[in-house]
Amino acid sequence: RGLSTEGLPDIAASEGFLVGEVTEKSILISCPNENVSTKFLAPYTTFSRIHQKSITCLDISSGGGLGVSTSTDGTMKIWQAANGEIRRLLEGHVYDVNCCRFFPSGLVVLSGGMDAQLKVWSAEDASCVVTFKGHKGGILDAAIVDRGRNVLSCSRDGTARLWDCGTSSCLGVLTDCGSPVNGIALGAAHAALDLGLPQEAP
Template identity: 40%
Template sequence: MPLITLPYISVQPDWDQVVRDVSTNTTPSEQFWVSCYETGKQSVHAKVAVEKSSSPSKPQLKGIEGVEVKPINSISFSLSCPSYSLKDILIVGPKHKLSPFQGKELGCINVSPNGDLYAASSGKDISIGKLNNEQAVRTLEGHLDDVTVVQFFPSNQAVLLSGASDFQVKIWSVLDGSNPVTLKGHTSAITDLDIVGRGKNVLSSSRDGTVRLWHCGTGTTIAVLGDYGTIVNKISVVALPAKYMSVVVEGTDEKESETADKLVLVGLSDGTVRGIHLGTKEELFSTLPKDSAITAIAFDDNTSTLCTGDLHGVVEVFSLSDTSKPLVHWKRNDHSVTALTTRLNENGDRVLCVSNADGSVYQTNSFELVLKQGSVALEVEYTGNELEPVRSMVILPSTETIGFNRIVCGVRDGSINIY
């Protein structure tokens, strides 16, 4: 399967402000730039003219010098570039933008299960705030070094898990800011966290090459999963696929809860992803090693497919029935993949969202089509990150009024963009 090269559309980060300036009569007309890139092709650098129209809330957009555009609303338009055979790619700006750290660097973010609160780190501190209005709730202080990962417990937005470069994992009460439990045992920085079921057990990974299963109530280690001799960058707990359900689980520790039917995906710096049965603690599969560290992983329950992103920008999709080679793989440039996640789009299709260290965030076409055709296409380009690395990407739950998943991106410059 050849490596597919996807195009990259770069748009002036404040293009949506340009549109608002014209729609509010701040200026009668204005322009913003747009560029299209693809490895091996000559780049296209163009402009979009924004002028008043008969509908004040929807100014006229006109592509200049190689692109065609159609306005949709104040934060989105479609773009076509004949030179790249790109047709009606959706360009989307942030619906809301929060700046809780006033210029300080952002480390990571997470969002509460109901989409109400965010937790974001800057240095050693964690800020808790309202996602809809940036109202600060409180600051959690206690880590001795930079916080690298935060995660709300799935059953309770009032409890937060955090890991840091001080080798520690902490459990916090969001209600009063207390830290009743600190989990100690790793010998290097924490790289990732995940929560098992309702949260009696949690998992942590570290630069020390291990994954630890913890009992939250006693703060003790139940098991050390693997000792890989290389950095564990990412972990993810998913439901055990049907093909592994026949594995017999015996001798489970009494402090374990909901581990028998879980699979742990482990992304390593040697370029492999390992699948570990959380009940038996045994490794079930491994992808082949490569010379680029795994930096992002995602799992699609509907199709039992594993998605990986690496340090050199390559995204690969594997079927768990055969992890020896990807079903499809692609890249846009050499910038590291920082996050992967699937979401439901406005048409009800499951799609894959990818963020990179160059600040780009994009969305593929229907994941079902990607698997069926063994190919991939660019569908949406999310803008507004000004070349700053996207540190975290979170999918908000759908609601009765919004039947699709919004995206929340935490950017190094301290901004939180909601699409």
Template identity: 50%
Template sequence: MTAMYMDLQPDWEAAGDETCWLNVYERRVVLNASESQQEKPTATVEGAVNAHFQLAMQPAATGKAETAHLVEVTKREMHWVQVQVASGSTGEEEVVHAVFQAPTAASDVFQAAATEQVHEFSVHRSPRPQLHCVDVSCEEKYAVVGGADGRCVVWDPLDRVPVRPLVGHVLDVTSARFFPSGKVALTGSLDFTLRIWSVESGQCAAVLKGHRGGIEDVAIVGRGRNVLSCASDGAIHLWCCANQQIVAKWTSDNESAVHCMSLLDDSAHMFTAESLKASTAVDNEFETEAKLLFAGLDSGDILGVDVRSRELAMNLEGTASIVSCAVTSRHGTPTLLTGSEDGLLTTWDLRQTSSPLHVLSRSPSAVQRIAVYEDRVWTANADGVSASWSHLLAPTNATPTVSSYLTGPQYDPVRGLAVGPQTGRVFTACRDGLLREYIPHFLTM
């Protein structure tokens, strides 16, 4: 499948009426089946078109043909610009539209927290501590942001000010998730521990210890009496929050590091064992029935585990290390999305896994995070661009494409991305130390 993509100068918003560079290119992913069961499939990315333009940043009355493309700004507002690219000098073969969105706000959350809480935080002026993760509460009252050297803060996304620091981790905070109540948060760190926090008081209610490697990702089961974690030690743990004990543990055959996780509520029992009733749950295990856990491994495998039965439900093979994943049953179709270290975004229909639905590649940089909001799939990449993909989930024959690009970072990896459940606002956590907020604008023709 061949798709057309664009790259716009990251600081285009500051260019005013001047021109900015625009790259237009095509990328096609070809999957090569393995010749034996011992070998993994491989992927080849082919590029057909790579054109460079100086784009006038104001909407043009009429377009002018340039080499093999027609490019122009069709609409522009304060924080976004809509760009049109037509293939062929006549502009009649194929027309692609995309919105490039600048951040509504960019906040140095740890510097702000240090200013507000001088007794809790050291003041770090240069360089800014790197950010690794962000999550937003169900009512969007709070955000939790994790970063380098154990830094973690509760952030007010409305007033864009720190609420309070969460002090306890001693190494990078790599993952954060709110419990359904929106008042409690779970964090994981490279210090091998998970911590449960009251975001209203900033107090740590529990510390979960048991991993032998840095925590890579965490997940909440149901209302949160159990949580899940995965780590570089190759283990996945199911925890009881009440007594901080491990309820169940999984490891891959080769103990490959587990980078990411996502939970599917399989109430229809398409994959989980329907015969397993609540009586089969062990002590300190709650709401695990019909829960299917997907985990992405450094080896490129994706494991699907029935949490209640502890059994392996499926094993999918990727072409490179899987660093992000998300699962959804939108439109009644159980769909798994995975992001790999080599930039591949892959979608699977879990009812038929002999081959993926789509394999796409916007760039060779790692797909660091995947988030699903309504019919849109958001990805955060290591080249500093976050993207909104259309036609990946809805039942349609349309070719999946990037309809919106979030700009701002100057090629610094975007490591965390979260979407506000109420408003659809997008928050990104970047290596440059800034938390960026976007109010997405989507294509209008």
């Protein structure tokens, strides 16, 4: 609703929500009915010169030292997380690059673009190590299985695919839903969950 005399934002919450602590760098919002609260933090560093257009994806290496980002300007860049200094420009996709992920080692990057290609890059010399081809539409998201022997991708073509990095081959089409698959989340299944066998689903 404006600023207080101390220069802090005066915030009114909508029905069911409460505004807690408000500082120059954070706002605490809670929903008592659901017994949840979230603290929104302001950025303490902004890097405004890495890309010229909209950023489509961002990832940070497991050690926290490097960042990788993709953009609608068709570029993918690796940069120092501490100061935003660009270390590598990864060129090879045609049109927009939609997703990027560091492998657990922090030395390799996975990317997917509107050119329907999934690529693996060396973060050390910016070379493209592997290109996976098989999707019929732009790749919208990707994930890395465990340490990176396998990767997953999903696409506007309605499929999600499992790939083998060693042989650069598609191991299988995981789903075909007839409309774009926008995102992938990957995690370990709980031991109590009966996943059955590949030949016999539960």
